[in-house]
Amino acid sequence: MQKPEALLHIDDLMSFMDASPVNFLAVETIRRRLENADFERLDQSEAWHIEPGGKYYVTKNDSAIFAFVAGNGMPYDGFRIISAHSDSPGFRIKPACEIAAAGKVLKLNTEVYGGPILYTWFDRPLSIAGRVIVRSNDPLHPERHLVKFGRPLLTIPHLAIHFNRAVNDGNPLSKQKDMLPVIALINDTAECNDYLLDMVADQLGIDKSDILDFDLSLYDTTPACLVGSNDEFITSGRLDDLSMAYSAMTALLESAECQMTKVMAIFDNEETGSGTKQGAASPELDYLLRRICACLGGNDEDYMRAVSNSFMVSADNAHGIHPNYPEKQDPTNHPRLGGGPVIKINANCKYMTDADSAAVFRVICQQAGVPCQYFVNHSDVAGGSTLGNILTTQIPLRGVDMGAALWAMHSVRETASAIDHEYIIAAFTEFFNC
DSSP states (O other): OOOOTTOSSHHHHHHHHHHOSSHHHHHHHHHHHHHHTTOEEOOTTSOOOOOTTOEEEEEETTTEEEEEEOOSSOGGGOEEEEEEEOOOSEEEEEEEEEEEETTTEEEEEEEEESOOOGGGGTTOOEEEEEEEEEOOSOTTSOEEEEEEOOSOOBBOOOOOGGGOTTGGGOOOOOTTTTTOOEEEEOSSGGGGTTHHHHHHHHHHTSOGGGEEEEEEEEEEOOOOEEESTTSOEEEETTHHHHHHHHHHHHHHHHSOOOSSEEEEEEESOGGGTSOSTTSTTSSHHHHHHHHHHHHTTOOHHHHHHHHHTOEEEEEOOEEOOOTTOGGGSOSSOOOOTTSOOEEEEOTTSSSOOOHHHHHHHHHHHHHHTOOOEEEEOOTTSOOOOOHHHHHTTTSOOEEEEEEOEEESTTSSSEEEEHHHHHHHHHHHHHHHHO
């Protein structure tokens, strides 16, 4: 059966997901699309020259990216901001990672990043992607290369049920013992020495001795795809939160010029608390907005007025009601896949949403012609936080936390509604056009 014509962006979203297996590659994918749309790169260490209506972007640590279209109005008119994050839970490769194991097998030593559902990573075709730091003539500014092995290289083999008959009754996992991936068969332990560095050097076409360090992660090589008898669902790794990063980017590229400055802010390290220089707990967004205001002729007073006139959509995905576990959700506020953008509310201020900001987003959805719904935690279940309330510790912005409804959040593959992503792009575009 053909996909509905309403799914204008879903194939492009899947291509984006497949090109973005880790945070660094996600930012690189966004960067290329911005440059193809004539966005100009700014260097944070240099003076900025910004023109009204001009399109610009800046990166941080290669894993966060901020893009904006400068407003045509006054410096104090404010900002329309959509924030999301580039990272997802998974496994990072440790230094000196090679381990010779029983059976003449070489495995890699990894560390868990964030909070993945561990057992979903078993018996998958995995590969490696990330950033490699290479020697240069300036010790303080080494070269940085991105690497992606496009073919399956590793797997994390599960123990057979014959050796653990109780596996389906509960299976506690050791992150250090059970979750290490296998990469090769070897004849001698000497083959372990610099095995990964040799592969990286060959992939990049550089001298191994020039590699100083790396930020490398595992990823599932299975492509994103649609499932369901009518292609209702999208299933992919890292929908949380790259689907929101894609939606923010698409809305920025497709929206019209605006009196207010439109900002897309894609942070890193949300899954570990945002407490890095490229995370939402840093002053990075505050610095960016101040510089924009100053370059447009504003002063500190204008910036304070601009913040007061601004609104932010914090886009991080939500939990859709599960067909097998409906009791896990709140009795009256349980979003469903296909029901539109989800407004997230928490009485203990884990989200930035309040009645005022929820009302704003509801009207935006109405104007865009899309439905919206609410998520509130079951009162016996503690919820997590996200970008919105963290960012408001730096900047006192009005704003709403929202996302798309997902199943299996933090699994190696998550599932969402295809039409919800069209709804969200429409709402984001309406927000930027207001």
